[in-house]
Amino acid sequence: MVCNRCIKVVQDEFAKLNLNIEEIELGKVNVSSQLSNDKVEEVRKILDENGFELIDDKKSKLIDRIKTIIIERTHYSESGFESLNTSEYISKELGHDYSYLSNLFSSVEGITIEKYIINQKIEKVKELLVYDELSLNEISYQLGYSSVQHLSNQFKKITGLTPSHFKKLKENKRKPLDEV
Structure with missing residues (x-):
């Protein structure tokens, strides 16, 4: 995410997935619960469709x-x-x-x-x-x-x-x- 519109898109998409965001800033989202592997893949797919990628290695x-x-x-x-x-x-x-x-x-x-x-x-x-x-x-x-x-x-x-x-x-x- 590189702008405030990006943050808004991610917020909206996470809301559609019923994910509660604890913290969101450029390049980072923390959700309130641990995600199952299926939910992670769902998030990955939604982010990809919007031109983002899920980064999960250190x-x-x-x-x-x-x-x-x-x-x-x-x-x-x-x-x-x-x-x-x-x-x-x-x-x-x-x-x-x-x-x-x-x-x-x-x-x-x-x-x-x-x-x-x-x-x-x-x-x-x-x-x-x-x-x-x-x-x-x-x-x-x-x-x-x-x-x-x-x-x-x-x-x-x-x-x-x-x-x-x-x-x-x-x-x-x-x-x-x-x-x-």
Whole structure:
């Protein structure tokens, strides 16, 4: 789950299955009772039909949690990138050494955590450019870039366009967060 609409879909589908949700957040659902194997398969099927997947092994859960932390911090956090650097933040949140998390993520996803963060940040930049409410300087600050030039260089490297050219296109070249 990568957005609040995703959470709503999961809540609705779990309600149809008469499952009581104790806690739900991006990438995680806790239900109040132990599920039978048949119920787990029913949940798996419903999630799959809605474009989600049930993650039930520890390494996959850890990778999904890394992604969720990055997405929350990039797209939904008010403080964004102002406090701890991202590697410290992820390590602290998950209670694992960052090098272990980084190696695990890279081996399964085929991309480094740093590259994943950059891709998420660029998607956020695209969103903010389309909204046209913040200057590039404000966007740069909000996403923790050292300078507008650094943001612009990274944006061009990823998209092939400068931020100003992207803004002028008036086309929506954004990707859904689960495809980044």
